Amino acid sequence: MKRRTFLAGTGAAAATAVIGSPIALAQRAPNELIWADQLPGNLDPHALFDVPMQGYMVNVYDTLYIYEGNPPKLAPWLASGHTVSDDGLTWTFKLNDGVKFHDDSPLTAEDVVWSFQRLLSIKKGAASAFLPVLDPANVTAPDKSTVVFKLKHSYVPFLSAIPLVAIVNRRVLEPNVKDNDWGQAWLSSHSAGSGVYVLDPETYRPVQQLDLKRNPGHFKGWGHNPQPVEVVRRRNILETTTRINALIKGEIDATDSYLPTDQVERVMKSKTATVSQDESMRVMVLRMNNKKAPLDNVHYRQALSHAFNYKGFISGVLKDYAVRNAGPIPANLWGAPKDLPPYDYNLDKAKELVAKAKAEGAPVDRPIEIHIQQHLAQTTQAAQILQQDLRRIGVTLNIVPNLWPQLVSSTAKPETTPDMWVHWVSTYFVDPENWIGQMYDSSFHGTWKASCWYKNDKVDTLLREARRHSDQAKRTALYEEASRIVVAEAADIWIYNTIELRGLSNRVKGFQFTPVGSGANFRIISLTG
């Protein structure tokens, strides 16, 4: 064949293929789910604990207890149940029999003990919830199916935090330990679990993609779901616009759960997708550094609390896809006083309060800074809305773009903590402790959750007492009282409790939201068409 003829032939074939190609653009395999939500920074469930990690962990790993439904309820999972000693110090969990890891080895009490020891030794992620009350040596396994925890002092939220700890396979991890790192380097891009889905490590690319395959041998079986998803392709699409367009086009099955509210209608109108709207437990907070003048003045803080246009933001910008929240505890959780009125938007009152603060010697003329998380549009919007109104009462607010890692490390000391910053407190575990407890007890100073540097001995006492009581009615009363105090003293500006908006393709059936993991529980999802 002459070279030219060959080239011409190749060209023609290629042209036909391009023009008349039989590949439909959004043609999709029937058992494959494409889930375009953010991926965790790495895959070690003990090294990280944030919302993306929850979405990964609930599928690849099992925990002693899990959260189900909305509002979330604790349910036994690997454990068949537990008992607590009368002094609240000894917690005994009984394990289910016949649980197998992905490598078919049995999951026993030894593995549970090792997992907790690993968490407490590497001291990252969820460890902070346990370190104050639990020593690694005090987790023991008297027999193959019993685990005993001995706490240093009574800590009732312990059970709520149990679903944070993934049980990992010691036999898989130990050969991969390097330099005494508990296998952290290896587990960052591999898995060693027993969960409903298995990671395919070949497909993993950090912050870009990973594939999960169904684990047919999971101990809970698959009787509940006749049409389970065989392969989950998790893809991270950086651009919000691209992500939403891909959903409408049918290229993916789910977006993240924070759709811009202006896009909700557009997705709902499409024939391919819909939006799941679920009230979550995730409070938006404008933090104030209570140790920096003039923010150390209670009247000044109250003035700022009255200067935010809550209705304009929630109804105007967020189109009511959010619920006003008066204090730090999400309104749909116990412990939040139902009759507590939220701060209203009232610039006259704000002006008076600024004058009062000035009379008390607060340097109200100092321009203050608010740090935003630059890739989260809502933080920018909230900051700009506050900025506009503060200008009307003579307060200068400057906006500084920043990022989560830097913000977190800046909150270690009051001097480096910004005057104000914007963030949310998501559900790490379902207990008021997750919000008011870790935000306003001064013993948490130096962590991002307590970055307002609020200190009130009465509140400290109330919160510490609430941790020890096992009676929920009593705890409720304590948390309500503490809430009233921090709100009266305007420790921070609480804005709303989130309604999570997740775009879902019409193929997805059985999606069920729960605040922990934001509904990324693939076990119960099936696909049609």
Added chain:
Amino acid sequence: MTRFVLRRLLLALPALFGLLVLTFIMLRVLPHDPSAALAGENATPEQIAAVRKAYGFDEPIWKQFVIYVGQVARADLGNSIISNRPVASDIAWRLPATIELTFASLLFAALVGIPLGTMAAVWHNSPFDHAMRIVTVGGLAIASFWFAIILQIVFSMDLGWLPLRSRYPEGMPPPTAITGLYLVDSLITLRFDQFAAAFKHIVMPAFTLSLGGLASIARFTRAGVLETMQKDFVHYAEAAGYARKRIIWVYVLRNSVVAATTQIGLLFGALISSAVAVEAIFDWPGVGSYAVSAILTSDYKAVLAVTLVVGLIYAVVNIIVDVVHAMLDPRVAENL
């Protein structure tokens, strides 16, 4: 020729050395205490000291630099502070996608720019020439991230002609990896279905990127053609009775494209820069979108590794361009 290539390589060495110094300074000297950052949030002082020792931060600075150069030479760019994985392997996985995208847009810019430039030269100072100039410079002036979003809305969402994102259909087996470039690999293995799929995905991002190169290629072709047309051989050819079309499109063009090739080296840098935002928007799994996520997570090691790798590629491309240029035009080699 061999001497030219060797001399050109030698000339690139100081720049590469400087690049290493620059990234080393940014990596080791500027962050306040890299060991604290590396040891993690809740690290004890002993852990930090251990990290300091393990990474050689307690050594004198020149020795640290020697260690750093040794690491780079072994393609060890360190581990990402976020994913805890070797940055080099993550970049290596993404590199073919970026290279394919930039070369596709260069090719596109050349395919459109050279004929446009030639026509502009033939009808120089005509309305066509002026219009061509305004349109191609307009392409250079357009904000690529803005244009990318518009293309997506029109050609993918409204018209439905092209896929919206990514490099390849989800779940379809990719071409056998030979070069890592999907378009090339699918052609080598004669899998036209795979070629078509990859082609459809690359059209919009490559077009967006190529706009930045169109103007210079058209412009230099125009200048080259104008110059060549004054040369004696053109007049001889005309006198000999060759068709004017044939003279211009075959003989003149062959002699003028040389000028345009010199631009490709410079253009490559501009293209890889705009690729950062364009890749992020088209969800193209390349080095650009990697850089964007690294910026968002403050993964400074990854950002600097991208700087280093892109710098290296840029140097290599420029060497290749110079060598090709010297082969096309031997005078260049003599002047070096």
Added chain:
Amino acid sequence: MLILKKFLRDIPAVLGLLIISAVCFIAAFAPVIVPDADAVYFGNIINRLQPPSAEYWFGTDNLGRDVFARVIVGTRGALTVALTVVTLAIAIGVPAGLYAGYSNGWGSEIIMRVTDVFLAVPQLILALAIAQLMGRGLESAMAALALTYWPFFCRTVYGEVRRVRNALFVEALQGLGASTSRILFVHVLPNVASPIIVRATIGMGFTILTTAVLGFLGIGAAPPSPDWGLAIAESREYLPESWWAVTFPGLAILVTVLGFNLFGDGLRDLVDPRLRRSR
């Protein structure tokens, strides 16, 4: 006046000059065109994302601010940033290039090798790395751009100085005992002025575009600045319904950069008909 005649024949370049004049006019008279300065920064949330109308010519953005006012006032910011960056780059690059070109020895070598290093990395990538380390904000973005743009001036000046260094008049001056700095600034600099002007003009357009990309990536201007790149970044999630909040800032970038590039290209044709370099 031959040169003026030649320039006027170059229609695209004249168009470029007209655009630049118009943009400068808008920047200078922004307070007159948009008398209500508050409209730039303060909007009414109730009026958010309104389409273009008689009241809001370019519509309103996601916080109810007037897009027209923001685009107009944004012109000032864009020109200021571009001028600052180019001036800084000239301030570093031109003296360095003059010195390196005129003197021999290791000082000159070092300068040119440093120039090579900066030229060895694509600008935006280098700017990203620098901005990453210096912290976010317009100042560090500007510093990063200036730091990455001076080598171009240095190279250009270096080449020109090398060319004129051996010219007769320089030798004559040396013979008369003129000091090096006097020779450089009084006699050599005017000879290299035209390539500097060309590069500066094109650099203006290029800087505006790169600043927009940095703003889009979140390491440029901070809200509530009416920066064009930032405006596109902030409004892109309201596409395609609210197209105006993205389209008008995008067009502003396009037209302004087009103006500088067309004019710069025209100047280059006048000064350097052989077109040695582009960008």
